[in-house]
Amino acid sequence: MGESAFDTSDIIIVAVVTVATGLFLWWRSSSGSASDANSNKGTQPASRDELSAKEGTFSGRQSKKTITGTLETLQTEHKLLLFYGSQTGTAEDLATRTANEVYANFGVESAVCDLEDFDFSDLLTFSAETDAKVVIGFFLATYGEGEPTDNAADFYEWFMDGRGKGEDDDIEDIGDDIQNEKQGTGINYLVFGLGNKTYEHYQSMGRRVARRFEAIGAKRIGPLGEGDDDGSMEDDYLAWKPKALEALSAFYGVKDMGGKANRGIPHVPLFNLSAESSLPDKSVFHGELSGDHKPRRFKDGPGGDDKRQFVEVSAKKRILYDAKNPLFSRVIASRNLFSETYDEIKVSSTDIVPSPPKHFTATGSSIKVLRHCIHMEFDLSNTGLRYESGDHVGIYGANSVEHVTALAQALGLSTGALDEMPFPNPCSVRTAFTHYLAITSPIKQHQLELMAKYATSEVEKEVIYSLVDDRTLYIEKIETPQKNLAEILKDFPSVKLPLQVVLGELLHPIVVRYYSISSSSKKEPQTVSITAVAVRYALPQKSLMQNDSAPAHISYKEGLVTSYVNRLHEGTSGLPTPSADAEGVYSSPALPTHVPIFIRTSSFRLPRDCAAPIIMIGPGTGVAPFRAFLHERVHIAAAGTSKKPVGSTWLFYGCRRTEEDHLYKDEIGTLLNTVESWKSSTDETEKAKAFDLRVMNAFSRVPGQPKVYVQDLVSKMGKEVYDVLDKQRGYSDVSVLLHKLGQEYGGRSEEEAKKWVKNLKTTGKYHEDVW
Ligand SMILES: Cc1cc2nc3c(=O)[nH]c(=O)nc-3n(C[C@H](O)[C@H](O)[C@H](O)COP(=O)(O)OP(=O)(O)OC[C@H]3O[C@@H](n4cnc5c(N)ncnc54)[C@H](O)[C@@H]3O)c2cc1C
């Protein structure tokens, strides 16, 4: 699924409150009725029935959409369907941007479609005659060992018909055996793959799907795009896009009206705001992420509408919680795992250093940034939601009050207008800014282009267009200093953006962040925990309207989700925390500190056989899943129910200094002591529980001592590590040095060592959890 909280059509239904009247506003298309909202838009109908589809996700999926049905909803003669296979929203974002540009430049309507919502069987019935004006595009991210995203899995399985799985990267073979079938001769397609060159199976999805289309006789109408996250996804997309647009324009035989020629034409907002009064409070969104009109976290409490109760569903009833339908899980515990410790950022003596916010201190030419690593636990009880140790949890964050206020001020909104009461329609501006829109992300060039349309000063307009046209200048002035909308608006006071443009077109939705689960599902099935390091930094920013010699201002930055997690931890989330009465009824309709989460299954698992030895290597928060594994192995041993003794369990763990950031030091110490007590016990039953549990620590910043990293420790114990992996059929969880060990202790050549490691991977003995 595109794991953004809201797709474009969802945003249409975001409602806002008028500034002065206290009436309620909701999105309407320029032509009037809510039902034909978006009809003048590039990204349209895929989601016309999105709401009902999402309604279905609560207790079961609705039936899938068809390609033919979706094409029928597009009003223009030429049509474009853009499918995305996306885990963290990038592919979805690029598909949406492409659709918008195709509409703006060619007047061709598109549908941006989530692969998992579709039944593709009618794709192979496309005919060159009737579907000559249709192009189908795919934006496909690759994950894991060259695998599809979750939302692309069914499509991929069906389309590839069992070919090109996992390690099998021999894309030349895909579909060669069906050369004669040519079922796809009526299909015109485009592919843009998203990947990261550091992964072994780079771009598997885009390449394999394109290869398969070719094999079934489909016609690719533009270049195969490949975006590399390790370099710059944006640069790669921007290099591909003009070629793709040119190919589309040639294919449709329409003139490209885009580009600079278009700049003199005023922007017509895609949505209007209109006022509505007295909608029932129950139908107002307070940060829920599912797309229907009913906040389903609540049911009416015994007190009536103003008393609400969390809907808790019996554990027997399985509900599909996923990126589109996250569980609002109660935070049940949190603690900071670091002692008071700081990072230091040097600033230039000419930089203007504003008074720092909480967690930052400024002294002379340096800024100290307080480090936090939060262990947070979420409640899964009575939800039916399950996980396995090694899985990931997806978390949606929320923006801080400070950021929401800063943006409101930059837009010239009175802060009172953010939450004029009540909000009986979808949501307030505050809710949209807090829960739905990525207001702190740096603004991209296409967003600047839209902003330029609203600049009344010609000088400002010129500066904005220079940033749109010159990528190097843009990177220097906006991307590197990470300037967000509020910061840019300060530099361009003549830019007066209509609120509906900000909400509906300019800002991107908040996307989910993943965390490796640090709790053991065997030991704590009702709790899921994360170990998250707060992202904090400070960057010098210069005004975009001043010359280069002007001093820079320091801007204090924090990661969206980790700062939210930290605010939850400190009890300063800014979100109301209503207390429940004896019957579990919450007296406030607003969101308490329940966090939207879901579980993403991972292949990063403990071996099924608890007797198999494991070697875990993880610096910093990389220890998160290993905390779960350590607890699980001790838990299994303590239960004494396993027929075999628990296998060797070794952890190589690295941090800066034991006094600073030694994660779970006490807890791990207790586990080691427990195992030691079993070893020395005189009771035979207790003694039988003992196993080879070892934790090797590497410290990289002990004053006066050489820096030691995990790889140094693994090298030092190279022979033992090699023997566990090779002779004892052990499992390892990181690739560090394995090739080297294979050569040094296995007497293999470089090539043979590579094969040995590959074999460890294909036999499931070696796993990576990378972020
Ligand atoms: C499978 C998986 C598992 C993960 N597990 C964990 C885990 O267990 N624990 C954990 O802490 N994280 C984990 N992560 C990372 C996590 O998902 C988030 O990316 C991370 O917490 C930051 O999220 P955020 O919303 O706070 O920051 P964001 O708002 O996303 O900000 C991060 C961005 O800020 C910018 N940035 C950061 N530092 C600087 C700097 N010094 N200068 C300039 N720009 C900077 C970068 O552009 C960076 O991409 C995992 C990721 C994946 C994919």
Ligand SMILES: Cc1cc2nc3c(=O)[nH]c(=O)nc-3n(C[C@H](O)[C@H](O)[C@H](O)COP(=O)(O)O)c2cc1C
């Ligand atoms: C856990 C993880 C695994 C990944 N595996 C691969 C891979 O095997 N091959 C590849 O080319 N890219 C891989 N990538 C990179 C993603 O495809 C890339 O970041 C992409 O932009 C994500 O798109 P999305 O935001 O739409 O999900 C991986 C990224 C992550 C976070």
